[in-house]
Amino acid sequence: MGVIYLIRHGQAGFLKEDYDQLSDLGAKQAQLLGNALKERNQTLSKIKSGSLVRHRKSADHCLESFGLKLPFSVDDRWNEYDHMELLVKHNPRFTDYSAIGDHLKQQENPMRSLQQILNNSIADWIKGEKEYALEWQLFKENSWNALKELADQLNSGENAWVFTSGGPISVILIQLLSLQDEQFVELQGRLVNSSVTKILVGKNGLSLSTYNDYSHLDHDRKLITYR
Incomplete structure (x- = not known):
């Protein structure tokens, strides 16, 4: 059985002009994850990343703290949706x-008002009543296809790490658990920065093992962030 670890990026510059940068805390979260994975004697065969700065x-x-200098391949299907486009389409x-x-x-x-605005803009996107550079259905397909292709590349006993965002992780969960699209907002909203969602790759397909594991941050609540 193979295993895919979907890793949400560390805290980024939320509500800053350049959102696609890790904060100092975001870097620390990723380092702590690397330490934790090393202590668990993790092995890995493949490393994937979205093309965004916060992913890479x-x-x-994470890899530096783990003690690895392995190259990783970049695939923009693991990228997040453009939240600013969604916000502008919701309210010009x-x-x-x-x-x-x-x-x-x-x-x-x-x-609370900001969260409602974000949720409403995502709801607009899911309904598909407006035109977007990346439509909801294509976003879902891209994330799922990226996962499936990676799963097909794994042999029994091999592990892969994927550094990505909350959006791709959440739409994958919708597919795996046969949930409604409308549950995307709740799933994404619960994902902690640098958390790990574990997917098992078996003979009968893909299955969810662990969702949103952030035990490497539990020793200090100040390390737990959602943006």
Whole structure:
């Protein structure tokens, strides 16, 4: 039996002009994961990464802490959707982060309001009533096909690590567990930065073993982030 570990990137620059960068905490989260995997005597045969900076930097920090200098292949099917495009399509006023910030300053509970805006923009995307550069159905297909291709490359007893985002992980879970598309928001919202979701590759196909494991961060709640 093979195993695929889907690793969510470390904390990035949420609501900053350049979101696609790891924060100092994000780098530490990835390093702690590498240490934890080394202590568990993890082995690996293949390493994959999305092409975003936060994916590749998470891989670098994790592998360095693990003590490996193996190259990893990049596949943009493991990339996240463009959340700014979704926000603008939902509300054309949200052309940049400053416009969103101005709106949130007027709200009684800015963080709750932001989460609702994000959820509504994703709901629009799933419904498919507007045109997007990357449609929901294609996003689902890309993530699932990337997983299936990787699974087909694994021999019995081999492991693969994939450094990716919450979106691809969540749509894969929808497929594996035969869930409704509308459950995507909840699944993604629970994923902790640098968490691990474990997929078993067996003769009868793919199955979920572990979802959102962040035990490497449990010793300090300040290390646990969702953005």
